[in-house]
Amino acid sequence: MGDRLIAGRYRLEERIGAGGMGVVWRATDLDLGRVVALKRSQAGDSGQIRREARIGAGLHHPNVVTVFDAVIDGDDRWLVMEYLPSRSLADVIDADGPLPPGKVAKIGVQLAAALAAMHEKGMVHRDLKPGNVLVADDGTAKLTDLGIAQWAEVTRTGGGLDVGTPGYVAPEMAEGRQAGAAADVFSLGATLFAAVEGTSVWGDASVGPFVQLRRATSYTLEPIRRAGPLAPALMELLRRKPAGRPDAVRAAELLSEVADVVVPARRRRFRVTRRAIAIAAVAAVLILTGGLLYATREPASIAAGPPSELVGDRRTADPCALVDPSVLNHLGTPELDNATGNFNACGVLLRLSADKEDIVDIRLELTTPTSPLLDKPMPGQLIVREIPSDSEDKCARGIPLPDGNQVWVHARHIRNWHAHLCDYVDPVATHAVSVLNREPVERRPAPFPDGSLGSLDACALGGELPQAIVGGPAAPDPVFGNWECYWNHRETQVTIRFERERAPFKDLDDRRVALGSREAFVEVSAEWKACQAEIPHRTFGGNGRAMIETVEIYVADKVKQPQEMCPAAERLAGEIAPRLPPL
Template sequence: MGTPGQLIVKRYRLVRALGQGGMGMVWEGHDTLLDRPVAAKEVLVPPKLSTRQRLDMIHRTSREARTAAKLHHRNIVSVFDVAEEDGQPWIIMEMVPSRSLDRVIAGEGPLSVTRAAVIASQVLTALSVAHAADVVHRDVKPANILIGYDGRVVLSDFGIATSMSDPHAQHSGTVGSPGFLAPERQAGAPAAPAGDLWSLGATLFAMVVCRPPFDGDMGPLATLLTKDAEFAKAPAELRPVITGLLAKDPAKRMGAEEAKRLLDAVASPEPEPERPQRATGRAKMLAGVVAAAVLAGTVGGWAVLRPDSAATAGPVPTAPAPDVASPLAVPNVTPSPTPSRLKLKWHDGEGWRAGVPRGWRLVSRDGTFTWSEPAGTAYLSVSVSPLAGRDPLALLQETETALSAEVRKYRRVRLEKVPGKDVTAEWESTWTGPGYHGWAVKGVAYHETQRIIVNGDRVSVVGWVTTRSEWRHLTPTMKAIFKYYRPAQPPA
């Protein structure tokens, strides 16, 4: 087994273990040659194998890594290298700051129809790229799907992927995960694209029902898949694609093209009405919210949020801002010439309280509250989650890695711990769109600050983003919001 600090083939330094699956241990690592983060998969070799069996496994690992390295797409984890250290095979991959889909489901419960369709559609894109390259994945399941902190959806762990043209790799074994393995594969048929599509259907079912469509027991499978009552548990909008992908007969199973069409129809919300431009003629600044911080799961992390018609919007019960004499008051001040502080009002969340600008539009999704300035030049976000023993500064560093890879002209202004009553860290940066998959406007410069506040076992993330031109003008408002934010108290 690897250990933190270990150097693999004099190049890849192990940082910390991220998780272990049936095929091996995955580590966060650092490529000392190219000075970049990587994920290092330690392929666990059973100790009872003979010398020949061990060599066969190492050769098979190398062959499968070469198969995966043929695939280059943003929805597929990139394989950089395959290495051997003291007879132990390692696969060096792209590091994607993320949570696995199974952890998302476990932490959040059933996903919304739109979110499930978006994830499934992107996984289907990854599978289509792989199948076009003559590669089948063979183990599509929630644990092998990563939801990036930047919103990216990535299919990972091609560790048992098979090239259909490789006679050494094709076999009739039943490698895969029960509950997500196609019935013909459980019966011993060779791996084929149709089997990956069945596994995707099972994964989509699990996203909205929180369990696979069956428990891996082939006995009741034929009966189960004909029961309307079972599929009735899935939302009606997704039922056609779920039933089509879970057809028992591969010849009658829905194809990738039809599944993609149905998923994209569900995933695309109605367009939001255009908002009138400010009278000054200021150019359109942003099509959606830029960066909303979300901390969740055992690793913790961030998600990108875009307010649209699929999100839950509307009035929220708020009390008028208290008089400034109150020790918790948010000043209700009439703006003065630039720079100025906007009028604020209280918003009460679940145990937390924030002063938010009056007249800003609120959108809430997945536990994150985001307020946007009417002309789209500034955004405030607040989220509160349990903390799993992570250092707040390290969390911000992970987020910085994800952001800097997505945007143009990224520059760190500061990333530091802030002294105070609660454990706090702040990260300030500037960057230029596009980024966040087209949600930020091309060529527009942004200025951003994220503050993490740890109070007991609860963590608040307060985010503030403006266009570069509005930063100085709105800085007093940001400072007031940070000053008067009251974090959630830990459970008694």
């Protein structure tokens, strides 16, 4: 067949690939004198080739195999495409075994950019898998086989799984639902998972397609063992709910961080437009394809890994260095909040709708684990751990660190409206772990202002009185940075902690207690099951709002009622007030 001419113009040279959908040949275009690839459907002149030609003609991207033409020869319709000397990613994995995380991330950046271009035009691929990815010797990756791709608005008819490959299919597709852009993102994650782990995310193909589909519908993922710094990005792409996955543009950003490509820096507090992110993703691909010509091993920043001492001095570590509001751009309008809560915290206020009260508050805190870690985390291989919850209205994630500290990410709706909070927590946690897998936590950009509670030690502020209140020997138990401290003895507990909140301070129905030149507001706290005394301290401006620092005091007892502990709380407030910096 090597001498056969197709449509009087294309001479077939060598069969280079075959699959269930078609056969691909390397051929020579005699009119233009160039090498091309020709694809013929296994089913003859089927709608598959026409559909692939129509979709390919409307898509021009450096990481998608270009479609030149569609021709008819006898009873067959052939697709004329760009020829790329390459191997499929499936062949690379079979020949070389699992690939290094950095190399996989570089492939992923390019594929995510290709998907972003498709999705921008309203197209979905529906069958992204290693066999449909071509990888050249210089590292260039291209998406191919648009045979079952479609425009997103096409309505699916019939039931069952009629698209995709079981080992790489998204859970919603396995359940028989319509494939959307989010399904492509999942399949991208599954493809990269296979490249770095050496097996499908739904189990090895040897278990059979029906077992893989059952695992997809039940969301039974294979464990991540080899991905290292790529693991957080994979976890994000492989989220069960389509709404919780990043779009393809954001996926390119996440992967570019692991791939060690340069992305234009983003400043906090400013909302990054989708167009700006798209430009960044394209820039990453351009830099990547140039840099791969010289890359012979993993970048030093990935190979060496970050130091095990990630936090350093707890009081100068900047939690906001781990927070990037733009990871939530696809879910609403985010705003960095670096002036609320304790001094170990930083957050994002995410407006979900035009309603000014429809806001989710996502908090990241540097803290210490409440119990010892059984397995010490390895530097550069940190992962996000799910903290079990009994409701979608609660969500928290933890990132244990090698130095014994922990990052805690949690969220709440400011009006306690129903919200799928994990959809907002996970992107923030994933970004934090990607930063920590590269480098230690940055230092605060400036010291605390004069008179700020941030420069005080909560464990020393009450003198000996906390121990006297608990009624026995009790060493202070500090929380991260000594901005919160506990004393416990038998049934009684005392807590002193610092807080930052909106000003003016609202006392509501709290009882006001004079403390010389200061005052405290006393109430029974149902949340803490304690008597609370709060001392307003310093006002300041934060995020364009008037804020105030306060000292919170809680006294609780397992036997006595909270109101019985209020005299002790007032007494401790009286001890603390004169020790505070002058106003």
